[in-house]
Amino acid sequence: MAAEIFSVLYQFADVFAFLILAAAGLAIIFGMMGVINMAHGEFIMCGAYVTTALVHQGMPLILAQAGGALAAGVAGIVLEITVVRSLYARPLDSLLATWAVSLIVTQGMLVLVGSSFAGGGTPEGSFQVGIYTFSTYRVILFLAALGVLAFIYVLFMKTRFGVHARATMQNASMARALGMRTNLVYALTFGLGAALAGLCGALYAPTMTLIPTMGATFIVESFVTVVVGGTNVLLGTAPAGLALAVVRTALIGWHGQIAGQIGMLLAVMVMIRILPNGFSGWLGKWARNM
Amino acid sequence: MRINGVLPGVISALALGMAMAMPAHAQEPIKVGLLEDVSGDLALMGMPKLHGAELAVEEINNSGGIMGRQIELIHLDPQGDNARYQEFARRLLSRDKVDVLIGGITSASREAVRPIIDRTDTLYIYTNQYEGGVCDASMISNGAVPEQQLSTLVPYMVEHFGKKVYVVAADYNFGHLTTEWTEKLLADAGGEVIGKEFIPLGVSQFAQTIQNIQKADPDWLMMLNVGAAQDSFFEQAMAADVHYPMASPIKVMLGFEHKRFAPPALSGLKAVANWYEELDTPEAEDFKKRWHAKYPDEPYINDMGYNAYVALYQYKMLVEKAQSTELEPIREVIATGEACVDSPEGEICIDPKSQHTSHRMRLVSVKDDHTVETLHDFGVIEPYWLGEIGCDLTKENPQTQYSPDNLPG
Numbered sequence: 001m002a003a004e005i006f007s008v009l010y011q012f013a014d015v016f017a018f019l020i021l022a023a024a025g026l027a028i029i030f031g032m033m034g035v036i037n038m039a040h041g042e043f044i045m046c047g048a049y050v051t052t053a054l055v056h057q058g059m060p061l062i063l064a065q066a067g068g069a070l071a072a073g074v075a076g077i078v079l080e081i082t083v084v085r086s087l088y089a090r091p092l093d094s095l096l097a098t099w100a101v102s103l104i105v106t107q108g109m110l111v112l113v114g115s116s117f118a119g120g121g122t123p124e125g126s127f128q129v130g131i132y133t134f135s136t137y138r139v140i141l142f143l144a145a146l147g148v149l150a151f152i153y154v155l156f157m158k159t160r161f162g163v164h165a166r167a168t169m170q171n172a173s174m175a176r177a178l179g180m181r182t183n184l185v186y187a188l189t190f191g192l193g194a195a196l197a198g199l200c201g202a203l204y205a206p207t208m209t210l211i212p213t214m215g216a217t218f219i220v221e222s223f224v225t226v227v228v229g230g231t232n233v234l235l236g237t238a239p240a241g242l243a244l245a246v247v248r249t250a251l252i253g254w255h256g257q258i259a260g261q262i263g264m265l266l267a268v269m270v271m272i273r274i275l276p277n278g279f280s281g282w283l284g285k286w287a288r289n290m
Numbered sequence: 291m292r293i294n295g296v297l298p299g300v301i302s303a304l305a306l307g308m309a310m311a312m313p314a315h316a317q318e319p320i321k322v323g324l325l326e327d328v329s330g331d332l333a334l335m336g337m338p339k340l341h342g343a344e345l346a347v348e349e350i351n352n353s354g355g356i357m358g359r360q361i362e363l364i365h366l367d368p369q370g371d372n373a374r375y376q377e378f379a380r381r382l383l384s385r386d387k388v389d390v391l392i393g394g395i396t397s398a399s400r401e402a403v404r405p406i407i408d409r410t411d412t413l414y415i416y417t418n419q420y421e422g423g424v425c426d427a428s429m430i431s432n433g434a435v436p437e438q439q440l441s442t443l444v445p446y447m448v449e450h451f452g453k454k455v456y457v458v459a460a461d462y463n464f465g466h467l468t469t470e471w472t473e474k475l476l477a478d479a480g481g482e483v484i485g486k487e488f489i490p491l492g493v494s495q496f497a498q499t500i501q502n503i504q505k506a507d508p509d510w511l512m513m514l515n516v517g518a519a520q521d522s523f524f525e526q527a528m529a530a531d532v533h534y535p536m537a538s539p540i541k542v543m544l545g546f547e548h549k550r551f552a553p554p555a556l557s558g559l560k561a562v563a564n565w566y567e568e569l570d571t572p573e574a575e576d577f578k579k580r581w582h583a584k585y586p587d588e589p590y591i592n593d594m595g596y597n598a599y600v601a602l603y604q605y606k607m608l609v610e611k612a613q614s615t616e617l618e619p620i621r622e623v624i625a626t627g628e629a630c631v632d633s634p635e636g637e638i639c640i641d642p643k644s645q646h647t648s649h650r651m652r653l654v655s656v657k658d659d660h661t662v663e664t665l666h667d668f669g670v671i672e673p674y675w676l677g678e679i680g681c682d683l684t685k686e687n688p689q690t691q692y693s694p695d696n697l698p699g
Contacts, residue, residue, distance in 0.1 A: 007501055014497040107329055114589065115334040116518070119525060121552030126531035132504050135529035138497060207525055208494055209518040209550065213331050217494040217519045252498045257489045258461055260498075 003130020011253065014138050016245035017145035021204070022218040023225035023237055024148050025197030031231040031280075032169045032189055034091055035084055038099035040197055040222060041215020042106060047072045047198030048205035048214060049113070055120040055206075065202035072198020073191045080190035085183070102215075109212035117210040137206065144203055148196065149238050155192075156234065165189050224268050230278020239279045243271070319362035320355075320615060322347070322602070323388030325378055325403070330370035331492075331517055332395050335545060338595025339417065340365060341585050343392065346602035348584070356606045357613070364388060370395070372402040379403045383410055389615040390415065392601055395594070396516075397421060397464040401691070404429065408689050411617045415605065417597040419539065419564075421467035422646075422673075423692040425681035427621060430640060432604060432647040433597050434564045436471040437675040439539040442651055442668050443562040444475040451535045452509025453481035458499060458523065459514035461488035467693045468514050468539065474694040484508055494519040496526045504532060513538040513559070521547055524555040535560070542566060542656060546590035553660040560665075564635050564649035565596040568662040577634035600633045604640065604647075607631050625684045636670065643682045646673035 022044070029037045037043075051068030055061055079101065087094035124136040156162035167175045168185040176182050200218065208214060225244060229236030247267040252260035275282045324343050327336035347363045355361060364386050368374035375394065382388045383406065391407060392415045394400040400416050407414040407428050415430045422435035447455075457472055459465035465488060473483050485506040487499055500523075503511065511534045515523055524547060527533075536559040541547050543563035548556050567578065567590050577599075581591055608629060612619035623629050630639040636650045653666040680698045681688070692698055 011498050011501070014495065018495055110329060110333055114587065115337050116550050116589065118549070119551055121555075122525055122529035124529075126529065128531075131507075132501055133531040135497075135526065135531075137529055207529065208522040209525075211331070211334060211518040214494075214518070216331070217492055220492075249498075256487050257493055257499065261490050261493070 003132055006129045007132055008249070008253065010134055010138075012245055012249045013142040015248050015252075016241055017138070017142040018204075018218075019221050019225045019241040019244055020145040020237065021141070021148065021200040022222040023229070023241065024152065024233070025193040025195070025200065026222045027193075027226045027229060027233045027237045028152070028196065029190060029193035030226055031229075031233045031236065032165065032193075033088070033186065035088070035098070035190075036091065036095045037193070038095055039079070039102040039105065041213075041219045042102050043072045043076060043194045043197035043215075044201035044204075044218050045106075045109070045212065045215040046075055047201030048208070048210055049109070049117060049201075050198070051202040051205045052117060052120050052210060056118075061120070061123055061206065065199070065205075068202030068205070069195045069199035072201070073195030075198075076194020077187050077191035079194070080187045084190060085186065088186075106212045106215075113212070115211065119208070119210055120206050122206045141203055144199075145241075148199070153234055161185075161188070224264065228268055228271050228275075228278055230275075230280035230282075232280030232284065234280075235283045236278050236280030239283070243279075244268070317359045319360045320390075320609070321362050321364060321386060321388040322605070323379075323382035323386060323391045323393075324363055324365040325368055325375060325382070325391070325393035325399075326365065326598070327370045327395055328367050331519070332370040334518060335592060335594055336367075336370075336395055338588060338590070338592050339393065339395070339598040341581070341588060342591075342595040342597070342599035343602060345581060345584055346599045349580075350602060350606055356609050361602070368399070370399075372399050375399045375402045376406060379406045383407075383412055388412065390605055392417060392598070392605075394418070396462070397467075398462055400424075401463065404689075413605075413608075413617050413620060415601045417601045418594050419544070419597075421464050421471065421693070422675060423467070423696075424690075425644060425676055425683065425687075425692060425698075426689045427645070427683045427687040428617065428689075430604070430624075430645045430647070431673075432601050432638075432640075433593070434539075434562075434649050434651065435646055435673050435675070436468065436475075436539070437673060438564070438649050438651050438671045439562045440468070440471050440475055442653065442671070443537050443539060443560065444472060444481075445479045446562075446653060446666070447510050447535070447537045447560065448476065448479040448481045453479075454484045454507075454509045455481055455512055456503050456506050456508035456510075456534075457483055457486040457512045457514060458503075459486065459488050459512075460516035460520060461490050462516075464516065465489075465514050469512075470694050472512050472514075489515060489520055491517055492519050494522045496523045497530075499523070500527050500530050500532050503527075503534065508534060510535040510537060512536075513541055516540065518545075521545060521550070524551055528555045533558075537561070542654060542662060543593040546592055548656050548660040548662060549590050551660075554658045556656045556660060557658045559656045560653060562651050562653050562668070563593055564638075564651055565591075565593040566652075566654055566662060567591045568654070568664070569635070569652070571634070571636075573632075573634045573636070596634070600631065600638070603631050603633065604629070608640075621683075638670070641673050641677065642684050644673055644676035645683055646676065648672045 026040045047068040050071040051064045054064035168182045229240035248260045248264045251263035326339045366378040390413045419433035542561045543566040608620045611623040651668040
């Protein structure tokens with residue numbers, strides 16, 4: 001019995017971690033900046049490839065993962081300066097431009113690196129509860145997801161950069177008038193979103209097949225979580241991840257992966273019908289009415 | 291990609307110009323239409339297929355072509371999209387007027403193209419191993435089918451590992467039909483499927499599946515997962531310390547998972563194949579040498595790539611025996627039962643009743659360090675199942691796909 005209960009919790013934590021890690025970077029770029037970043041999956045791929053390449057060079061996994069996230073962040077800053085910056089007032093154009101980047105990058109990787117990339121293997125071994133054995137690394141993924149949420153909270157609520165970022169997103173010209181370097185804030189925020197996407201890829205790299213289109217396996221989950229969450233990363237992404245993970249875990253446990261997939265998408269349809277502005281819109285309204 | 295698309299066009303235009311400058315009695319080339327995914331999720335498997343076809347075309351052209359005619363290869367990349375398969379098939383057939391159409395990876399893409407082919411008089415060669423059962427006079431299948439792969443593999447697994455089986459399969463026609471086959475063959479061998487799970491394509495997270503397997507506690511696993519995302523199962527099962535004996539008709543020889551994953555994720559996996567790169571007969575060694583000379587960066591020559599290569603030689607043999615590129619004379623050659631070629635695996639022949647190909651099948655096992663050893667040689671196995679259930683293309687052409695649960699009549 002204890003094994004069954006632990007198994008359900010473990011499955012829930014696993015799905016939750018996947019949703020949060022996949023969505024965090026996208027949520028920052030969409031929620032804070034209003035840019036629908038179609039190249040999100042490619043930042044994830046970038047993180048995974050750089051991490052694995054560094055591991056092959058003999059670097060310890062955790063440093064390699066930091067390197068992967070950093071590389072994706074730098075790529076994000078470059079993309080912001082070269083492409084996204086001139087498109088802030090044109091959300092549909094930025095969607096198209098980032099999608100083009102996504103296509104160029106996946107095909108470029110196929111041409112340059114080839115159709116596959118040897119993986120590095122999952123660290124940390126396993127542990128046993130009752131009749132089941134579990135991968136320890138997947139528990140670390142869950143803790144990492146909680147860590148990412150805490151990091152976002154501290155960064156945006158407790159630091160000077162967070163204040164500047166929120167001010168810039170609310171009213172850029174006023175922020176500029178008050179002496180903030182808004183261009184820098186935009187570039188860093190976009191870079192942060194890209195780095196979190198890269199971190200997702202870096203964390204999942206040891207557990208997955210590495211191919212140029214690997215980002216696509218994260219895309220549905222990340223967009224769905226962001227849509228259900230709404231524009232506020234802190235009030236939206238975490239509860240959205242929680243709700244979707246409950247639905248998905250229950251349905252996968254009940255009737256397999258197909259039920260989980262269908263059920264999660266149905267749940268999204270119902271939720272955005274009831275909460276058109278996502279969890280954060282609803283929680284924000286509730287807080288204002290208090 | 292755009293530059294890539296233009297350059298061959300320029301080159302072939304130049305080549306065409308030169309061809310026109312040649313004496314008037316030089317013959318038109320034979321046009322071969324090729325549909326292979328070299329971008330998108332299936333690029334991994336599609337790239338060797340393109341290379342195999344290109345290598346065969348180069349060899350045949352250098353040794354005088356087919357009946358003195360050169361082969362012109364027209365390749366389009368459907369990118370794993372079935373709608374593009376249909377669009378490109380129509381384009382190759384009606385605009386380029388190809389003499390033969392070759393290719394397709396998934397069974398879904400084959401079934402998307404087949405109705406279009408069936409309305410024409412053009413031959414289609416499907417070069418993948420698949421779930422079997424297509425009884426269609428317009429199609430030649432040169433990949434291995436379940437009576438070659440599964441009716442050898444399943445009894446072996448039951449004998450060596452036990453009767454209780456858990457199936458992990460991709461959720462589309464290949465996965466469902468191969469699961470049917472597994473159930474039928476297990477019943478014949480006294481075993482049973484104690485659990486099965488169909489996974490949507492693109493799913494990469496398997497924690498729940500791994501626990502379902504532990505709960506069911508089978509004797510061995512039948513792995514019918516497809517695509518790079520679903521291959522993540524092996525890594526995740528190993529990380530969770532779940533090690534059941536595994537069998538698969540599609541792993542190792544097709545997606546070279548043993549080259550892509552860190553050992554020992556696939557340790558102990560058993561597969562039956564007509565081709566795998568580790569095959570070391572003299573003919574196979576010679577073939578591998580020619581391939582790697584042309585494509586030094588090829589990570590693995592998979593069975594699809596090998597089949598794509600052999601398909602061109604089968605077509606050459608058929609056209610030369612028929613003295614025609616038309617479908618009916620070619621089918622008369624097949625009907626004689628002597629449509630055979632010497633291939634790197636040995637002599638293989640096209641069966642008149644089903645138009646499928648006989649193959650020399652071998653059982654392979656993945657070792658702890660991911661090297662592959664050949665455990666058993668089953669010899670040449672005919673594609674007998676369609677004939678047994680009443681498909682006879684020399685008599686009638688139902689253009690239908692049968693399965694153990696969907697028999698004719």
